[in-house]
Amino acid sequence: MGEANTEWSDTRRVTNSEGGDFSGEEETITYKGHEEYFQIQYYLLGGENSAEIELPTGSHTYQFMCALPVSLPSSFEDQFGYVRYRIKTTLDRPSKFDQDMEMAFTFIAPVDLNLYPQKRAKESRTFTQELEIPTLPPRNLVNCIIIGLNYDLHMECYVSEPHPNLSGDIPLMLGASPLTSFPNPHTDFPTQVSTQASKIEDKVSKIENKANKIENIVKKANKIENKVSKIENKGSKRENKAIRKQNASLQTYKLKLRI
Numbered sequence: 001m002g003e004a005n006t007e008w009s010d011t012r013r014v015t016n017s018e019g020g021d022f023s024g025e026e027e028t029i030t031y032k033g034h035e036e037y038f039q040i041q042y043y044l045l046g047g048e049n050s051a052e053i054e055l056p057t058g059s060h061t062y063q064f065m066c067a068l069p070v071s072l073p074s075s076f077e078d079q080f081g082y083v084r085y086r087i088k089t090t091l092d093r094p095s096k097f098d099q100d101m102e103m104a105f106t107f108i109a110p111v112d113l114n115l116y117p118q119k120r121a122k123e124s125r126t127f128t129q130e131l132e133i134p135t136l137p138p139r140n141l142v143n144c145i146i147i148g149l150n151y152d153l154h155m156e157c158y159v160s161e162p163h164p165n166l167s168g169d170i171p172l173m174l175g176a177s178p179l180t181s182f183p184n185p186h187t188d189f190p191t192q193v194s195t196q197a198s199k200i201e202d203k204v205s206k207i208e209n210k211a212n213k214i215e216n217i218v219k220k221a222n223k224i225e226n227k228v229s230k231i232e233n234k235g236s237k238r239e240n241k242a243i244r245k246q247n248a249s250l251q252t253y254k255l256k257l258r259i
Contacts, residue, residue: 002037006081006146033146038069073144074109081147109140113175136174
């Protein structure tokens with residue numbers, strides 16, 4: 001069976017209804033809450049209307065399986081309340097007192113942080129500070145009506161007088177399944193780092209290949225430029241020869257005219 005119980009007391013002073021003054025007497029009020037989740041009962045041996053069964057002396061083992069309801073809150077223990085799950089076995093003995101035995105078991109309702117997108121921070125800022133966090137199980141009490149559990153990170157900034165200190169609480173949520181968009185420092189981080197490193201290596205190799213291709217193109221361009229300059233040099237030499245021949249023919253023509 002599974003159940004939740006809460007109980008706490010509050011003490012207050014009783015006021016006089018006539019004058020409205022405090023009479024000095026105190027009154028204690030006790031608050032209680034109860035919630036039952038399931039109670040399943042069936043027989044491991046025999047039945048409600050079956051005949052008596054005689055068990056021989058010794059140890060006897062009976063296997064059983066029980067399907068728990070969906071959406072159960074996690075086990076929880078506190079000074080003012082608890083959520084408990086237990087198994088109770090009863091040996092019905094005719095004409096004798098029944099023999100009972102109980103055993104408690106812990107139930108952890110998984111909390112997948114990816115199912116609560118509204119819990120994600122809209123803005124992200126990075127601060128470095130070492131915090132000692134106690135070992136806490138992901139207690140999911142969403143489906144428990146009488147017990148609520150919240151985790152807050154209290155931050156306070158001390159400033160000099162006469163200014164007041166700045167303080168605030170940041171709500172936290174403990175989960176069993178990490179966010180898919182954030183690496184798990186115990187499992188996902190090395191894999192993601194290796195994946196990112198391989199991607200970076202691929203990009204670097206591609207850039208190196210492009211650089212080599214550009215270097216080869218520059219070398220080819222330099223060769224072509226050298227060839228062009230050689231051709232230009234040859235063309236200028238030929239042009240100079242042609243100009244010299246033309247000048248020589250003009251001089252010869254002038255000499256002929258003078259004669």
